[in-house]
Amino acid sequence: MKRIAIALTVNGKAVEVVAEPREHLADLLRGTLMLTGTHIGCEHGVCGACTVEIDGVPQRSCIVHAGSCDGASVRTIEGFADDAVVAALRESFSREHALQCGYCTPGMLVVARDIVLRLPDADEARVREELAGNLCRCTGYRGIVRAVLGVLADRRAGSSRAEPR
Amino acid sequence: MTDASKGLGVGASLRRKEDARFLAGQGRYVGDIVRPGLLEVAFLRSPVAHARLAGVTKPPGSESSVFTIEDLPEVRTIRANSALPGFRVSEQPVLARGKVRHVGEAIAACVAASRAAAEDLAAACGLDYEALPAIADMTTAHLPGAPLLHEDWPVNAFLEIRRTDDVSGLDAIAAAKVTRTLRTARQCMAPLEGRGVLAEWDPRLEQLIVTTSTQMPHVIRSGLADCLGLDEGQVRIVSPDVGGGFGYKGILLPEEIVCAALAMRLGRPVRWLEDRFEQLSASANCREHHYVITAWADRAGKLLGVACEAIVDAGAYSSYPFGACLEAAQVGSILPGPYVLPLLSCHTVAACTSKPPILPYRGVARTGVCYAMETTLDALARKLGITAQAIRLANLVPPQAMPYRNLVGKVFDSGDYPEALRRAVAAIDVDRIRARQAAGEAVGFGLATFCEQGAHGTSVYHAWGIPFVPGFEQAHVRLSPDGVLEVRVGVHSHGQGMETSLAQVAHQILGIHPDKVRVVLGDTALTPYSTGTWGSRAAVMAGGAVAEACRQLADRIAVIGAALLQVSRADVTVEEGRVRRRGAEGSVGIADVARTWYRAPQNLPPGVDRGGLEITAGYRPDPDTGTHSYACHAVVARVDLETGAVVLEDYVVVEDGGTLINPLIVDGQVLGGLAQGIGTALYEEMPYDGDGQPLAATLADYLLPGTTEVPDVRLEHMATPSPWTSFGQKGIGESGAIGPPAAIVNAINDALAGLGAEVTDLPASPSRVLAAIEAARRRRP
Numbered sequence: 001m002k003r004i005a006i007a008l009t010v011n012g013k014a015v016e017v018v019a020e021p022r023e024h025l026a027d028l029l030r031g032t033l034m035l036t037g038t039h040i041g042c043e044h045g046v047c048g049a050c051t052v053e054i055d056g057v058p059q060r061s062c063i064v065h066a067g068s069c070d071g072a073s074v075r076t077i078e079g080f081a082d083d084a085v086v087a088a089l090r091e092s093f094s095r096e097h098a099l100q101c102g103y104c105t106p107g108m109l110v111v112a113r114d115i116v117l118r119l120p121d122a123d124e125a126r127v128r129e130e131l132a133g134n135l136c137r138c139t140g141y142r143g144i145v146r147a148v149l150g151v152l153a154d155r156r157a158g159s160s161r162a163e164p165r
Numbered sequence: 166m167t168d169a170s171k172g173l174g175v176g177a178s179l180r181r182k183e184d185a186r187f188l189a190g191q192g193r194y195v196g197d198i199v200r201p202g203l204l205e206v207a208f209l210r211s212p213v214a215h216a217r218l219a220g221v222t223k224p225p226g227s228e229s230s231v232f233t234i235e236d237l238p239e240v241r242t243i244r245a246n247s248a249l250p251g252f253r254v255s256e257q258p259v260l261a262r263g264k265v266r267h268v269g270e271a272i273a274a275c276v277a278a279s280r281a282a283a284e285d286l287a288a289a290c291g292l293d294y295e296a297l298p299a300i301a302d303m304t305t306a307h308l309p310g311a312p313l314l315h316e317d318w319p320v321n322a323f324l325e326i327r328r329t330d331d332v333s334g335l336d337a338i339a340a341a342k343v344t345r346t347l348r349t350a351r352q353c354m355a356p357l358e359g360r361g362v363l364a365e366w367d368p369r370l371e372q373l374i375v376t377t378s379t380q381m382p383h384v385i386r387s388g389l390a391d392c393l394g395l396d397e398g399q400v401r402i403v404s405p406d407v408g409g410g411f412g413y414k415g416i417l418l419p420e421e422i423v424c425a426a427l428a429m430r431l432g433r434p435v436r437w438l439e440d441r442f443e444q445l446s447a448s449a450n451c452r453e454h455h456y457v458i459t460a461w462a463d464r465a466g467k468l469l470g471v472a473c474e475a476i477v478d479a480g481a482y483s484s485y486p487f488g489a490c491l492e493a494a495q496v497g498s499i500l501p502g503p504y505v506l507p508l509l510s511c512h513t514v515a516a517c518t519s520k521p522p523i524l525p526y527r528g529v530a531r532t533g534v535c536y537a538m539e540t541t542l543d544a545l546a547r548k549l550g551i552t553a554q555a556i557r558l559a560n561l562v563p564p565q566a567m568p569y570r571n572l573v574g575k576v577f578d579s580g581d582y583p584e585a586l587r588r589a590v591a592a593i594d595v596d597r598i599r600a601r602q603a604a605g606e607a608v609g610f611g612l613a614t615f616c617e618q619g620a621h622g623t624s625v626y627h628a629w630g631i632p633f634v635p636g637f638e639q640a641h642v643r644l645s646p647d648g649v650l651e652v653r654v655g656v657h658s659h660g661q662g663m664e665t666s667l668a669q670v671a672h673q674i675l676g677i678h679p680d681k682v683r684v685v686l687g688d689t690a691l692t693p694y695s696t697g698t699w700g701s702r703a704a705v706m707a708g709g710a711v712a713e714a715c716r717q718l719a720d721r722i723a724v725i726g727a728a729l730l731q732v733s734r735a736d737v738t739v740e741e742g743r744v745r746r747r748g749a750e751g752s753v754g755i756a757d758v759a760r761t762w763y764r765a766p767q768n769l770p771p772g773v774d775r776g777g778l779e780i781t782a783g784y785r786p787d788p789d790t791g792t793h794s795y796a797c798h799a800v801v802a803r804v805d806l807e808t809g810a811v812v813l814e815d816y817v818v819v820e821d822g823g824t825l826i827n828p829l830i831v832d833g834q835v836l837g838g839l840a841q842g843i844g845t846a847l848y849e850e851m852p853y854d855g856d857g858q859p860l861a862a863t864l865a866d867y868l869l870p871g872t873t874e875v876p877d878v879r880l881e882h883m884a885t886p887s888p889w890t891s892f893g894q895k896g897i898g899e900s901g902a903i904g905p906p907a908a909i910v911n912a913i914n915d916a917l918a919g920l921g922a923e924v925t926d927l928p929a930s931p932s933r934v935l936a937a938i939e940a941a942r943r944r945r946p
């Protein structure tokens with residue numbers, strides 16, 4: 001089988017790998033790069049478990065060819081250790097019992113962070129709509145939705161405090 | 166107990182200890198584990214439902230990497246027998262032998278360095294078969310003349326069960342009688358992580374080590390050893406983090422056995438990871454029931470009797486360990502529900518069809534039976550012109566009757582069933598719904614009341630005749646030299662947070678901070694035997710066992726602690742992690758006691774128990790007939806009469822799980838089950854065509870509820886302790902998944918009552934809702 005060379009940045013580090021043209025990004029991350037925090041739930045783009053950030057945008061790594069990521073910057077759940085938003089989400093996910101088996105959790109966090117940053121005024125209906133592409137079979141979603149809303153509310157309270165009146 | 170220690174023990178909504186690793190993406194599931202020299206397996210699976218197998222042509226050069234059943238003569242078939250009289254046991258080969266009996270049945274294992282290469286190999290295999298007629302419809306499968314799936318059987322049925330009370334006099338005395346024909350869909354349990362197996366042979370230990378995503382490592386060990394002809398000492402099962410179970414991972418898999426046999430044969434680690442296509446096409450294996458049910462009531466709505474003809478589509482084989490009849494055998498015993506029922510006549514067939522073998526999915530038979538009973542009750546109420554609440558209040562077992570033995574011998578331990586109903590109804594503005602209906606809106610109110618038998622033990626399962634019967638649940642507790650408590654239990658966690666709940670139980674008894682309690686699960690080499698986590702049993706059984714082991718350990722700690730304090734055993738108590746003098750100053754920490762036993766034994770008192778600071782204790786509630794949690798679900802649903810779409814406007818659950826060990830975790834179990842129940846009610850269906858082909862191949866066809874389908878549920882708890890368990894806790898893990906189809910369809914039918922339309926089949930998809938409306942229009946134009 002033919003292999004192609006790919007150079008990309010993963011969690012801030014430059015990596016050079018070779019992969020089969022048919023290999024998808026999730027397999028590359030989990031296999032060659034041993035970043036197993038990115039989970040695979042369907043491999044056809046529906047469940048969202050494999051969501052990672054590609055060039056700053058959440059995407060489903062199971063339907064992205066590894067080869068198409070040449071030159072891209074990819075961030076996985078392992079790459080958010082210093083991220084304040086993800087830290088706040090981790091705290092609120094635990095508080096609201098937004099995870100059970102943990103399998104959907106990395107994908108949920110990547111999407112939740114994007115919601116928090118992109119839609120600071122999102123209400124519950126909007127948060128639910130934005131999360132609709134990430135399936136969780138365990139929690140019934142209430143905790144997840146509340147966790148995201150909690151971080152949004154904290155950030156709104158924080159920024160209104162910071163603004164002089 | 167001081168307030169501070171109550172804040173961490175039984176009853177505390179402690180945040181979960183396991184969260185940190187999952188939030189960091191550091192959970193370890195089977196698919197995350199690799200070994201040097203790992204080989205991956207892809208299975209060649211049957212493309213047809215029923216066929217005589219003529220042969221597999223291996224691609225040239227792949228003779229030693231493609232394996233059929235002929236290549237594995239040492240492997241025995243899977244046999245899950247039952248003691249139920251008349252049960253027909255199937256012989257399930259781990260790879261098809263002679264015949265295939267459902268789409269997706271594994272025929273050959275293809276081994277390569279990567280899964281992709283293994284799949285290439287499977288695709289290159291030739292398959293020779295002669296198609297036979299499929300047996301795809303459970304309502305005709307067991308009739309004489311149908312083609313036989315197992316040719317040595319007289320009919321396509323694993324079992325027929327009958328209970329016959331004489332209901333012939335009821336027509337004459339009943340004020341109302343209704344009959345309904347109802348159907349539930351075949352479903353996939355669809356945990357987000359599929360199944361997965363990694364098998365390796367350790368030549369030093371002469372042991373097969375199988376890392377597998379399972380709910381019941383010890384049971385798998387027994388079954389695997391049996392099929393491979395090994396003794397159980399030669400088999401170790403490790404179940405790492407499990408990405409959701411729900412019953413899907415409570416089975417001995419043919420794939421587990423094949424991977425194990427190949428690892429031994431090839432001397433290399435062998436792994437198989439189920440993908441979603443395999444799961445949907447080869448393992449749609451639960452829930453499909455058919456009912457013709459008749460109920461009689463007097464003018465006040467009091468039930469006079471129920472008669473039921475039920476069929477359960479049990480699929481092609483009897484799965485190990487629960488067998489093909491766990492659901493069918495329970496239909497009759499669950500039908501009375503939480504009600505006082507004087508007469509019951511019930512005939513149930515476990516039909517054998519060319520579909521994947523049935524497994525017990527969260528709620529097991531209760532979800533379908535509750536659906537049948539509760540929708541029939543509402544039909545009766547409509548006929549009598551009384552409300553859904555009135556008919557239930559007329560029949561619910563009253564609190565003063567507890568403990569109550571019903572007509573089929575189930576014993577309800579405690580609770581106030583009518584109060585749960587009253588609270589749920591009070592939480593919803595029913596008058597406003599009636600007003601909206603009067604204004605022409607298609608909105609409806611639906612109820613379901615039910616109870617969930619959980620943690621039932623030896624006496625119950627012995628009578629059901631499953632291949633293993635749960636006995637005393639054991640826990641092993643051990644203090645480390647620095648005072649950390651290790652707790653080892655044979656149940657497993659697949660999201661239930663056992664690492665936290667069981668640490669809370671230990672804390673409740675010993676006062677050791679939960680951070681200093683390590684709960685070890687999921688490894689037959691490290692934990693005492695258990696039948697595992699299923700049947701809503703872990704909180705009661707493992708919780709009880711850990712409490713018992715900690716109590717016994719507390720006594721040994723007290724003896725050593727008293728000696729260190731230079732007082733007698735009777736003068737000390739163990740609390741807050743310390744041995745304290747009663748009514749006087751002075752204490753020593755449990756860590757000091759541990760240090761003394763391990764590192765300063767010269768200070769031990771004479772006659773100290775030589776067993777040291779570790780205990781294995783067994784526990785079983787007495788009586789062991791199970792706890793009964795119960796609930797009332799109340800739903801407001803709006804129906805779009807143009808599209809047939811259903812919107813859940815409000816959802817209230819009033820639930821009684823007895824004493825809650827960790828209310829946060831219990832809420833999560835109820836809410837998670839509820840989302841699955843909503844899936845059963847409205848979305849999830851694996852349709853099969855007449856040729857036995859499953860028609861939903863992706864999650865875009867098989868619809869799992871997402872954030873926009875599951876409402877923000879309101880949850881209320883009652884907390885009536887079970888008189889029979891260690892803290893009054895009851896099994897409650899399945900409850901959420903039981904009520905939704907009944908409550909939601911009752912709400913839909915209430916919304917459609919003005920049109921005279923009724924939905925009878927699940928899921929209540931837009932097309933079924935529209936069909937019901939259309940049928941009503943045709944009946945009264």
Ligand code: FES
Binds near residue numbers: 044047051061
């Ligand atoms: S695994 Fe990528 S969307 Fe499901």
Ligand code: FES
Binds near residue numbers: 099102135138408409
């Ligand atoms: S926590 Fe299990 S899938 Fe979401």
